[in-house]
Amino acid sequence: MKDLLIETASGSYPVSVGRNIIDTKLLGKISELKPSSILIIADAAVQTLYGEQLLQALRKSYKTEVYVLPSGEEHKSFESFYDIQTYALKLGLDRKSLILAFGGGVIGDLAGFVAATYMRGIPFIQLPTTLLAHDSAVGGKVAINHPEGKNMIGAFYQPAGVIYDLAFLSTLPRNELRSGFAEVIKHGLIGNIDLFKQLAAGIYNLDDIDDEKLQHMIIEGIRVKAAVVKEDEKETGVRAHLNFGHTLGHAIEAEAGYGKISHGDGVAIGMLFAIWLSEKVNKKDLHYEKIKKWFKGLGFPIGVPHSLPTESLIIRMLKDKKSHSGTITMVLLNAIGEAGTSSFESDQLRSLLEKWRQEGSD
Ligand code: NAD
Ligand code: GLY
Numbered sequence: 001m002k003d004l005l006i007e008t009a010s011g012s013y014p015v016s017v018g019r020n021i022i023d024t025k026l027l028g029k030i031s032e033l034k035p036s037s038i039l040i041i042a043d044a045a046v047q048t049l050y051g052e053q054l055l056q057a058l059r060k061s062y063k064t065e066v067y068v069l070p071s072g073e074e075h076k077s078f079e080s081f082y083d084i085q086t087y088a089l090k091l092g093l094d095r096k097s098l099i100l101a102f103g104g105g106v107i108g109d110l111a112g113f114v115a116a117t118y119m120r121g122i123p124f125i126q127l128p129t130t131l132l133a134h135d136s137a138v139g140g141k142v143a144i145n146h147p148e149g150k151n152m153i154g155a156f157y158q159p160a161g162v163i164y165d166l167a168f169l170s171t172l173p174r175n176e177l178r179s180g181f182a183e184v185i186k187h188g189l190i191g192n193i194d195l196f197k198q199l200a201a202g203i204y205n206l207d208d209i210d211d212e213k214l215q216h217m218i219i220e221g222i223r224v225k226a227a228v229v230k231e232d233e234k235e236t237g238v239r240a241h242l243n244f245g246h247t248l249g250h251a252i253e254a255e256a257g258y259g260k261i262s263h264g265d266g267v268a269i270g271m272l273f274a275i276w277l278s279e280k281v282n283k284k285d286l287h288y289e290k291i292k293k294w295f296k297g298l299g300f301p302i303g304v305p306h307s308l309p310t311e312s313l314i315i316r317m318l319k320d321k322k323s324h325s326g327t328i329t330m331v332l333l334n335a336i337g338e339a340g341t342s343s344f345e346s347d348q349l350r351s352l353l354e355k356w357r358q359e360g361s362d
Contacts, residue, residue: 002215002219003016004226006138006162006226007230008230008233013158013159014161015138015161015162017166018165019167023057025163026125030098033098033123033160035096036063037063037091037096038058038098039066039097040058041100041101041102041110043071043104043107044070045071046103046107050129051066051102067083067084067087071106073145073253073258073259074257074259075106076143078146078153081110081144093119094119099114099122099123100125101125101137103128104128104132105130105263108126108133108137109144111124112124112126112140112142113153115157116157117155121157125159125160125162126161126162126163128168129169129172130169130172130180131179131214131218132176132180134180134225135183135186135242137159137164138222138229139225139228139229140233142154142156147254150253152319156234166215177209178264178298178300179262179263179264181217182245182264183264184218185199186242186245187221189275189337190224190241190244190333190338193336195221195224196336199217200294204297205298206299228242235321241331243331244274244331245268245270245274245331246331247329248304248317249269250316251313252269252270252308252313255308264300265301268300268301269300269303272292272302274333275333277352278334281342282332282334284334284335286333303357304353304357310353314350322341326346327343328343328346329343329344330343
């Protein structure tokens with residue numbers, strides 16, 4: 001078991017990573033908060049697998065109710081947000097109530113945004129159940145999607161704690177393990193060259209991720225994120241680096257239709273384009289071809305689906321939160337383990353994206 005401390009300008013909180021730690025760590029954290037009642041917001045698949053166990057543990061000491069959200073990115077929506085707020089109001093949750101986000105990044109982002117806004121803010125705890133959530137559960141970005149763009153409506157709102165019980169990850173479908181692995185690779189590429197080298201040298205397919213490697217990559221990924229968030233909680237500068245691969249990745253997810261391409265697969269495609277672009281702009285060899293081959297072996301898509309027009313993606317990238325005054329800001333690599341940002345005129349980026357696609361990124 002490992003405890004890490006996330007320090008931000010608006011407060012600090014612990015992240016506990018280990019196996020079978022719900023009974024000790026979660027109940028310990030809740031007893032510190034002394035909530036008047038608890039609302040679990042649970043992913044439907046997670047609820048079926050683990051919900052009863054959690055509910056029984058909590059109901060011994062607390063008034064606890066559950067809202068079950070159907071699984072899938074398409075439910076990280078305004079409609080779900082509104083339904084949960086209605087449910088909470090009808091239950092009579094008050095300002096001393098506590099929300100538990102029980103699921104992956106969809107639940108963490110949505111439940112966190114509900115917590116941030118219910119009666120102007122009540123505490124919440126993240127109980128992540130996916131590998132990807134080593135990223136999403138830490139750092140306090142909470143949001144819902146809009147058909148016009150990913151995570152466009154949200155807040156910076158830190159959880160009271162994160163209890164990461166690795167026992168839940170044993171049932172994670174393979175494609176979701178891959179999706180989460182993309183964010184681990186991202187953390188290596190932007191902030192920890194040793195982590196990146198370990199991953200690239202030791203994991204050729206997803207079966208190579210044993211329990212020890214899983215725990216190690218989660219902890220190291222969180223350390224990279226924690227360092228960035230400590231310096232820049234609200235993304236006025238360096239936090240943008242955490243968006244590596246996301247400018248194109250988010251555009252692909254939204255253009256394909258939420259839930260059609262997993263977040264991690266979108267980010268993997270976005271990272272490949274960003275590495276290719278970094279080589280061109282920074283005139284460095286960043287081993288693009290080798291990384292592309294590695295991604296392909298891991299099962300990631302390595303190019304934008306043919307059905308998505310470049311022009312539509314550029315229009316979406318112009319609406320990215322990093323974009324301004326008609327230019328698109330991309331996070332690029334100065335070196336493996338070191339990121340920076342560069343802005344492009346939309347015409348220029350359109351040509352570059354088109355060139356990358358024509359060069360055979362499929
Ligand atoms: P997800 O929450 O949709 O979970 C993926 C799938 O796995 C779902 O179908 C779910 O039912 C299933 N699942 C979850 N846990 C399971 C388990 N233990 N066993 C079996 N099945 C399980 O997706 P995700 O990949 O965890 O998160 C993606 C979301 O996270 C995106 O919306 C993305 O925008 C967001 N995100 C947010 C941040 C942030 O900083 N807030 C960072 C990265 C990503
Ligand atoms: N995943 C982007 C961020 O947390 O800032």
